[in-house]
Amino acid sequence: MKQPYHSNTLKVKALGIDTYRENNIYMLIDCDICRSEGFTALTRIVVHHNGKSIIATLNVVHSELLQENEGGLSDIALKRLDVKDGDLITVSHLKPIESLSDVRAKMYHKKIDEAAYYRIINDITNGLYSDIEIAAFITACAGDNLDLDEITWITRAMIDSGSKLEWDEKIILDKHSVGGLPGNRTTPIVVPIIAASGLTIPKTSSRAITSPAGTADTMETITTVNLSIEKIKEVVNKEGGCFAWGRLAKLSPADDILISIEKALDIDSAGQMIASVLSKKVAAGSTHVVIEIPFGETAKVRTHDEALKLQYYFKVIGDAIKLNVEVLITDGSQPVGKGIGPSLEAMDVLSVLRNQHDAPSDLKEKALMIAGALLELSGKIEKGKGVSEARQILESGKAYAKFKKICFAQGGITEPEFAEYKTEIKSEIAGIVTGIDNRKLAKVAKLAGAPHDPSAGIYFNSPIGTKVEKGQTLFSIYAESEGELQYAIDYLESVSPIIKIV
Amino acid sequence: MKQPYHSNTLKVKALGIDTYRENNIYMLIDCDICRSEGFTALTRIVVHHNGKSIIATLNVVHSELLQENEGGLSDIALKRLDVKDGDLITVSHLKPIESLSDVRAKMYHKKIDEAAYYRIINDITNGLYSDIEIAAFITACAGDNLDLDEITWITRAMIDSGSKLEWDEKIILDKHSVGGLPGNRTTPIVVPIIAASGLTIPKTSSRAITSPAGTADTMETITTVNLSIEKIKEVVNKEGGCFAWGRLAKLSPADDILISIEKALDIDSAGQMIASVLSKKVAAGSTHVVIEIPFGETAKVRTHDEALKLQYYFKVIGDAIKLNVEVLITDGSQPVGKGIGPSLEAMDVLSVLRNQHDAPSDLKEKALMIAGALLELSGKIEKGKGVSEARQILESGKAYAKFKKICFAQGGITEPEFAEYKTEIKSEIAGIVTGIDNRKLAKVAKLAGAPHDPSAGIYFNSPIGTKVEKGQTLFSIYAESEGELQYAIDYLESVSPIIKIV
Structure with a gap:
């Protein structure tokens, strides 16, 4: 009964699938390992190679993408595990992550202690949390759910999660x-x-x-x-x-992971923001x-x-x-x-x-x-x-x-450039600019492609107090593709005016 | 400028990848559509066919898995969009989901109104939310964050999200x-x-x-x-x-989606639980x-x-x-x-x-x-x-x-069966059973494979008050694979005693 059960070996196949920062493993539905270990689609499992291990999400394959005893990996999983086509990997069950109990306590508005924040931040840094678990942690900390102690503790845990820079000068x-x-x-x-x-x-x-x-x-x-x-x-x-x-300096790496989920949720709560800012500074x-x-x-x-x-x-x-x-x-x-x-x-x-x-x-x-x-x-x-x-x-x-x-x-200097596609947004009336909706203006720039298209965005000509004529350009939208430019225009046409003119 | 930009057509390729309930689309990294639309890995995009549409997550491919102008789909995406190999699909940007503003308001502990809950539940039912967005909504509603009004509204919204059964009898x-x-x-x-x-x-x-x-x-x-x-x-x-x-009866389908994420997060909060239970009953x-x-x-x-x-x-x-x-x-x-x-x-x-x-x-x-x-x-x-x-x-x-x-x-009756692998957990001392940790006992059964392996679990012989001898069996663990049985035993050996004997 007490024989080792983690001796499940697969041959790596690089499938050429880019899943951004998600580790995926692809395994045949009828492979011995899936059957003997009780793995099913979206099970999170541990993949080992040469002393290293990562946690990957299982995508079950039932086609000729894989041969018997092959395990496909997404690009990021190949990179993090440092393997290539033909290398041997083993897979095993993910043990229960104890710090998730701390997250659940926080979801129920309990104050958790410094050691709990260290456990959570440590496990997040080590890639043990799934994206929905990170989303739950972020949401549990949003609003006014963190008190000053807790923000201090999470800040310290973040500082200690990564590298620290040291300088000879006394004042930095x-x-x-x-x-x-x-x-x-x-x-x-x-x-x-x-x-x-x-x-x-x-x-x-x-x-x-x-x-x-x-x-x-x-x-x-x-x-x-x-x-x-x-x-x-x-x-x-x-x-x-x-x-x-x-991020490349690996200062407060847990914060970078949290930020990627905050970005997807389009939130940036006070406690996390303070911890994020100050942890980066100290690190x-x-x-x-x-x-x-x-x-x-x-x-x-x-x-x-x-x-x-x-x-x-x-x-x-x-x-x-x-x-x-x-x-x-x-x-x-x-x-x-x-x-x-x-x-x-x-x-x-x-x-x-x-x-x-x-x-x-x-x-x-x-x-x-x-x-x-x-x-x-x-x-x-x-x-x-x-x-x-x-x-x-x-x-x-x-x-x-x-x-x-x-x-x-x-590494050198280059001159920034304007994007290829441009449209000018003109005033429909004459008057004075009295207000600007920053959020909607930012949204237009994002829909136009910023920041992933670096030259996309807005050139803004009409600060508060500007006297404008009818037909005068209020701002221009720049985009690197027609689709995105049109998408920004569609949005602009669907919302109330961004520039208030009276 | 105002030309249609959603005329991006791809030929379906069934890749044979089972991602459970996640719609995935696989596209070549250098395809015109990715470039012109500014799509990147994990972008959530809308996929259209024949008047139907689904939201799918983009996995970017840079290998021979796909030919030029082919779009791969995961099993569930094929099924939900009702397409097969060779069918033509088009892709477009996902418009901003307005009800996510309501979710953000809830994350900041604001009371949101009945219409907001209807919008959220409707969008979740229609598959517009990503898993992390659902996780954020669930977490924002956890703890004591929902008052009686809000639980009532979410219950009504859930009831109206799906089918309802009607009966001739006055009392059901x-x-x-x-x-x-x-x-x-x-x-x-x-x-x-x-x-x-x-x-x-x-x-x-x-x-x-x-x-x-x-x-x-x-x-x-x-x-x-x-x-x-x-x-x-x-x-x-x-x-x-x-x-x-x-679930098959499609009663309160939004609840089924919420439950799948609650399951992954291992939480079940009071407000959601009441809404879940009562919405199913009324439906x-x-x-x-x-x-x-x-x-x-x-x-x-x-x-x-x-x-x-x-x-x-x-x-x-x-x-x-x-x-x-x-x-x-x-x-x-x-x-x-x-x-x-x-x-x-x-x-x-x-x-x-x-x-x-x-x-x-x-x-x-x-x-x-x-x-x-x-x-x-x-x-x-x-x-x-x-x-x-x-x-x-x-x-x-x-x-x-x-x-x-x-x-x-x-459809008939079959007799339930015991699983193939079994081990008996015996008492190390003589005495009287005075307490049982239900949570840990349940965890052992889950690690052994229940419920996805139906015959896995525990046969329990030692309720409170039982007089036990040293070496007497307290309970037996059943599993359908050796790996899972060992995994349950490993856990059992790592925690404090589940059965308290004095």
């Missing part, structure tokens, strides 16, 4: 803007100002979660952002700053961080009170994890700059850095405010003089020179 | 036992007692959600339970009762329903207070949807009968119906209590005399005769 700066405001791309301007001042800002950024572009998406249209930890260190030690995609080795919270009717944060609450949470949890946090609450009533979407935002950034006369002044002033706050928080510049110091660095051209050096150190 | 009876108690298989005994009394009980049952067996799983080891609505009517009109699997045409709520430390309902709360909820929502509900709160401290798992429970049921001397008396008495309550609730038997009437029907053999007639009308 960082910044973060809470999302929801299209075109709010201050980071690529702030980083070279700070680095040019002689301070250190090893910036790692995310890709878009629910927005048309993240800083990593935008900077990728100009330079390489997929930097290893070694490369980040090399660039920062040389230039004092960098623009890196956080990147930061000591002093400026956080911008734009609020407005159609921004992510809708009211000033809500912004104050987030400010309070950021400060308390910052203290608990020994991070110096300064929060700036800003106006979030309309987009920043003109471009919305990776390439279009990159064009705005470059025009500010190059001190072009047509550069968007709102984007410039916001970047200077954040850079000024960082200079003051670091103690290098005295209170009240940060912004003028930042302005001097930007307008003298020192910031752009530093920007170019950083990009070259990362 | 039904029963339900809240799960969590292994072996609590009273339904197959109650139904023939009620039907033999001349009353009507068109019983539809579910398969196991998180337990080792549901009534449909158990009855399937004896007769056919996959009955169409027409067949249910035929059997009930002839015999006064039936044992049908609810089945029931007018008078007895609900049994067993409570105990390791039952689904843990305390008497919790049972009282559920009783209150069942009554209030019953009133709101005009259903006569009677609730019985019972002892849930240990399994009922001896068998746990479909076939093993079926054996218990048959021994009670056949009045065998070794029939489990606890199962018999519980079934009589429920049947008695139904006889009284119907008004046919006066208060206080229901149980003795039920006992007379059972012990005279009338119930068994009716049981056989119902089974023959459904």
Whole structure:
């Protein structure tokens, strides 16, 4: 009876199926293993090779795709298990995942302890959770379900889930803007100002979660952002700053998995957001961080009170994890700059850095405010003089020179481009612009293809206060395919006006 | 610009991949459609054929599985779209699903209105939600997040999501036992007692959600339970009762989808449970329903207070949807009968119906209590005399005769069988049994293969109060494969004792 029952061996077949980040295994319906182990379609099983193991979902095959004793794997499963056609793999049952009991307790609104968050985050990092289990955990934490203790614990668990960067300098700066405001791309301007001042800002950024572009998406249209930890260190030690995609640096990897499901659900809850932001900062080795919270009717944060609450949470949890946090609450009533979407935002950034006369002044002033706050928080510049110091660095051209050096150190500079397909949205009446629906505007940019099509998005000509004539262009939509352009137009025609003109 | 962009045609290829209930479409990575529409791996897209459409998840292929202009479909997608090899299909973008805004509002603990629940349930029924979106909805409704209004609305929306049975009789009876108690298989005994009394009980049952067996799983080891609505009517009109699997009758189909995700998450929250139970009853045409709520430390309902709360909820929502509900709160401290798992429970049921001397008396008495309550609730038997009437029907053999007639009308009778592999778990000490962990016992039965292997499970010999010798068998585990038997044993060895002996 006590004989080993996990000696089930299959020969790998690479089926050439890309399932994004889902590990799939394909097995014949009448194979001995399916029968003897009681496996059925969508069973999650453990696949072993050479000491490594992954969890994969079973797709049952009853055709000539597979021969007897072959096991097909999806691309990502091949990569994660590090196997190729013909290698031998074994399969076994997935043991019950104990931390799911903690998730269920949280679903029933119980407060769970620090050890429980460590268990959950650890199991998520190791790929033990299915997507619906992650969705349940995220939903259980959404709303106001996490208290300050719990946000602190989840933040610590996330920090410890991945790599940490260490630096020789005593002061390491960082910044973060809470999302929801299209075109709010201050980071690529702030980083070279700070680095040019002689301070250190090893910036790692995310890709878009629910927005048309993240800083990593935008900077990728100009330079390489997929930097290893070694490369980040090399660039920062040389230039004092960098623009890196956080995920590749494996900082807080659990957070990246959570974010991919949040993106699919189109939510971004306060507790998770704070844990996500602060865990990335600490893992990147930061000591002093400026956080911008734009609020407005159609921004992510809708009211000033809500912004104050987030400010309070950021400060308390910052203290608990020994991070110096300064929060700036800003106006979030309309987009920043003109471009919305990776390439279009990159064009705005470059025009500010190059001190072009047509550069968007709102984007410039916001970047200077954040850079000024960082200079003051670091103690290098005295209170009240940060912004003028930042302005001097930007307008003298020192910031752009530093920007170019950083990009070259990362792998070179390319100029962002407009997408092939374009349509202009014109005003049907004359009047004054009095309001803009940020959410709907962002949705148009996303339907047009941003951020997965980098040059797709919106070029926005009509900020609040603009006097428009009938027939004047309010904004243009750019897309890389006709289908997507039409899809964005269809949506625009189906909703109430995005630009309010009276 | 305004040309149609949904004219993207592919030739169907049946790939022979069974993905359970997930619609998958497989397309070549470099096909024009992927490029022009901006589709990427795991994009959810709409697939059209002949006026029908389904939503499918894209798996991107870069191998010889597909030829240019071929679109592969998983088995369930082929079936739902009603297409075969060589048929032409078109694909298009999935429009934003508006009811997901309602789900997000619920995730943030807002009370949403009846129309919102109708929108959500309607979209779920129509297959518009991905599994993670359903998981988010279920989690948002878990805990105590639904108030009495909301449970009523979701119940009504579920009732209206599918077919309804209509009957000529004025009084239609039904029963339900809240799960969590292994072996609590009273339904197959109650139904023939009620039907033999001349009353009507068109019983539809579910398969196991998180337990080792549901009534449909158990009855399937004896007769056919996959009955169409027409067949249910035929059997009930002839015999006064039936044992049908609810899903095939398409009663409250949204509930079936929700249950499949609840099963994967291993949760069963109060609000959803009440909506699930009552919607199925109303859709089945029931007018008078007895609900049994067993409570105990390791039952689904843990305390008497919790049972009282559920009783209150069942009554209030019953009133709101005009259903006569009677609730019985019972002892849930240990399994009922001896068998746990479909076939093993079926054996218990048959021994009670056949009045065998070794029939489990606890199962018999519980079934009589429920049947008695139904006889009284119907008004046919006066208060206080229901149980003795039920006992007379059972012990005279009338119930068994009716049981056989119902089974023959459904398609015949087979005798349930023991599984091939068996091991006996023996006591390591002498003493008295003082407690049983129902949850762990159920888990052992599930790991052994129940309910997907019908003859797998547990034969339980040691109820509370049993005097045991050292080496005496406490229970036996049955499995259909060695792997599963070993897996159950491994689990048993890894946890604290399931049977408490002092």
